[in-house]
Amino acid sequence: MYREFTAVALFALAGLAHADEPVDWKVYAFSAAPRDVALFYLSSDIVRAGGKVQVWIKALEVKKLEADSNIKTETVLKNTTVLLLKAYQPPVGSIAPLTKDQVTMITAYEQMADVGSIAPRAKILYEIDCAEKLVRVLSTVLSMHSDNTVRPWEHVAPETPLAALSKLTCKPS
Numbered sequence: 001m002y003r004e005f006t007a008v009a010l011f012a013l014a015g016l017a018h019a020d021e022p023v024d025w026k027v028y029a030f031s032a033a034p035r036d037v038a039l040f041y042l043s044s045d046i047v048r049a050g051g052k053v054q055v056w057i058k059a060l061e062v063k064k065l066e067a068d069s070n071i072k073t074e075t076v077l078k079n080t081t082v083l084l085l086k087a088y089q090p091p092v093g094s095i096a097p098l099t100k101d102q103v104t105m106i107t108a109y110e111q112m113a114d115v116g117s118i119a120p121r122a123k124i125l126y127e128i129d130c131a132e133k134l135v136r137v138l139s140t141v142l143s144m145h146s147d148n149t150v151r152p153w154e155h156v157a158p159e160t161p162l163a164a165l166s167k168l169t170c171k172p173s
Helices: 002-017 062-067 074-085 100-115 161-169
Strands: 025-030 037-042 047-049 052-061 122-129 134-142 145-147
Touching (some): 025 100, 037 062, 037 161, 052 062, 052 161
Antiparallel strands (some): 052 122, 122 134
């Protein structure tokens, strides 16, 4: 238990050490119908060690991504346009085919997530055992409440958002 707490504490401190560096949130899934939540992983701060991956995710409401004109700033629009002109393909496209419209939408969502002006429904720190295809929660943040209770290992079910997250983050960087 002490070792798990230490790992979580060190991971949190590592995140603070990189606070000045830009974040890079990537879409990995949407909630089941209706698609009301976009799920992102923090690709700029993945920790890989001993066949395991630690990665933060956040859930943003799609209606807020689509409606919040405050985040559709000139910078977001410019960054999205530049990426699309460079033929950017979101990582999720490597595990599921995307149409041009989906690439555009996901790219814009990723840029908006990087801005960070939308409060997430949840932020979760997952640990994934890549070889065994197991996952556990190390930390959860829900609006004003956080819980650092390390949950037991669970199997990653196929064709789920966690399966997509595992496929995207267990690949070497």
